[in-house]
Amino acid sequence: MHEKPKEYCGLCAVSGGADVLDRVHQGLHTLQHRGQEAAGIMVSFQGGECRLHKASGLVAQVFAAIPGSWPVQDIRRAISHVRYGTAGGSTAMNAQPLMVNIAGHTVGIAHNGTICNAYSLREELLHEGAIFQTSTDTELILHLMARASKSCNGDLWKALEEALRRLKGAFSLLVMIDDLFAAARDPFGFRPLAIGDFDDGGYMVASETIAFAVTGASYVREVEPGELVIWGAGNRMVSRQFAPCVRRAHCIFEHVYFARPGSRVFEDSVYEVRKEMGRVLARECPVDADIIVPVPDSGMYAALGFAEESGIPIDMALSRNHYVGRTFIDPGVNSSRQKLVSRKLQPIAEALQGKRVCLVDDSIVRGSTSRTRVHTIREAGAREVHMRISCPPHKFGCYFGIDFPEREALLANKVPAGDLCRSLRLDSLGYLTKEGMLSCVKARGPEDYCCACFDGNYPVMPDQLDRRL
Numbered sequence: 001m002h003e004k005p006k007e008y009c010g011l012c013a014v015s016g017g018a019d020v021l022d023r024v025h026q027g028l029h030t031l032q033h034r035g036q037e038a039a040g041i042m043v044s045f046q047g048g049e050c051r052l053h054k055a056s057g058l059v060a061q062v063f064a065a066i067p068g069s070w071p072v073q074d075i076r077r078a079i080s081h082v083r084y085g086t087a088g089g090s091t092a093m094n095a096q097p098l099m100v101n102i103a104g105h106t107v108g109i110a111h112n113g114t115i116c117n118a119y120s121l122r123e124e125l126l127h128e129g130a131i132f133q134t135s136t137d138t139e140l141i142l143h144l145m146a147r148a149s150k151s152c153n154g155d156l157w158k159a160l161e162e163a164l165r166r167l168k169g170a171f172s173l174l175v176m177i178d179d180l181f182a183a184a185r186d187p188f189g190f191r192p193l194a195i196g197d198f199d200d201g202g203y204m205v206a207s208e209t210i211a212f213a214v215t216g217a218s219y220v221r222e223v224e225p226g227e228l229v230i231w232g233a234g235n236r237m238v239s240r241q242f243a244p245c246v247r248r249a250h251c252i253f254e255h256v257y258f259a260r261p262g263s264r265v266f267e268d269s270v271y272e273v274r275k276e277m278g279r280v281l282a283r284e285c286p287v288d289a290d291i292i293v294p295v296p297d298s299g300m301y302a303a304l305g306f307a308e309e310s311g312i313p314i315d316m317a318l319s320r321n322h323y324v325g326r327t328f329i330d331p332g333v334n335s336s337r338q339k340l341v342s343r344k345l346q347p348i349a350e351a352l353q354g355k356r357v358c359l360v361d362d363s364i365v366r367g368s369t370s371r372t373r374v375h376t377i378r379e380a381g382a383r384e385v386h387m388r389i390s391c392p393p394h395k396f397g398c399y400f401g402i403d404f405p406e407r408e409a410l411l412a413n414k415v416p417a418g419d420l421c422r423s424l425r426l427d428s429l430g431y432l433t434k435e436g437m438l439s440c441v442k443a444r445g446p447e448d449y450c451c452a453c454f455d456g457n458y459p460v461m462p463d464q465l466d467r468r469l
């Protein structure tokens with residue numbers, strides 16, 4: 001993707017087994033692509049004592065020296081989080097997990113997603129006298145739990161269920177209460193959350209299964225939509241359904257762009273889905289070109305599928321500088337972002353000169369960096385430049401955790417469909433259809449996916465006060 005929406009969050013937890021801290025640290029590191037702004041780990045020890053370490057920065061920076069005062073061998077469970085704020089702004093105070101005291105118990109929470117009645121709930125809680133320490137959606141859950149704990153006679157697990165039933169939107173959660181641990185997922189299952197286990201009796205819960213691969217955990221299953229799974233005494237897994245799942249609405253954009261190709265999300269391999277998207281795209285929008293050029297890294301697997309299906313050779317004619325940090329800056333600072341994007345990808349003239357080039361990328365958001373890239377590829381000597389995109393045009397915002405720019409800034413809304421190709425100064429442009437995109441997922445049906453940023457059909461609408469797109 002050229003103009004990346006803000007990444008959101010990644011979750012990883014370990015319950016029981018050996019090397020809890022090392023496993024959670026390694027697992028979290030594999031999820032760095034889901035958030036680069038801040039990282040945190042909260043651990044619990046036998047007897048219920050909990051400690052927390054979090055800060056702004058990458059996982060490797062934040063945990064360069066794991067807190068020396070922690071008796072690492074006594075850690076029983078850990079929850080962790082990487083963040084790039086989609087709600088609540090980009091300040092260190094919003095780093096997660098959050099850790100508070102509720103009715104004498106230590107409660108920790110880490111959250112991926114966006115609660116789309118957050119504004120209304122916050123207003124209600126403020127009116128009742130609540131004091132917020134952060135501006136994240138996540139803190140709301142703790143306040144709702146604290147209030148519900150009275151009516152639940154101090155049973156904080158019941159209070160958590162009550163709190164979750166009040167939320168609208170997307171939430172995959174890790175929760176620690178003293179030395180017990182739980183994972184929960186909203187009733188639509190917008191964001192992925194999977195359970196793995198280790199041979200020594202330990203469990204891991206993570207946003208993506210790539211975290212299992214590096215730590216030696218085996219995939220068990222997903223946390224189901226509307227399910228709360230608690231690891232209690234003896235590290236036994238207990239499942240509760242806190243709300244019914246009326247329909248699934250998994251985020252198709254996880255397969256298009258966000259998740260790592262080495263992961264399984266929503267029971268499908270991201271690698272296979274993404275490559276299949278390229279194959280279907282080649283059938284739907286064939287091109288007469290000499291070389292297929294992936295836009296690294298996100299267009300890589302779709303380009304492989306496209307080249308395989310079309311029989312056109314693939315060539316790595318864009319060289320990526322891996323030492324340039326995030327290419328996403330403030331959405332308003334377009335020129336700065338473009339400078340970074342230009343530094344990140346350089347065209348290789350020897351591969352492009354005199355060629356008819358077909359770029360394959362996963363999506364176009366604003367269009368400005370695509371335009372710049374096409375220009376530089378022509379300058380490097382390409383005779384023709386075509387572009388194929390492995391999802392439909394983005395026309396709508398997302399209320400469920402992906403921070404696209406406002407609708408007016410999306411290229412597909414700014415420029416009439418017939419003028420898109422000319423606007424990007426391309427020789428031809430083709431997008432994958434929605435039907436083609438959904439034909440690539442196999443484990444679940446097309447009706448189990450959210451495609452709202454493409455078709456405007458939101459599985460759940462935010463409260464009026466929360467409609468900010």
Ligand code: SF4
Pocket residue numbers: 190250251252253254397398399400401402450451452453454
């Ligand atoms: S609107 Fe788009 S990005 Fe948001 S959850 Fe739905 S498919 Fe994913």
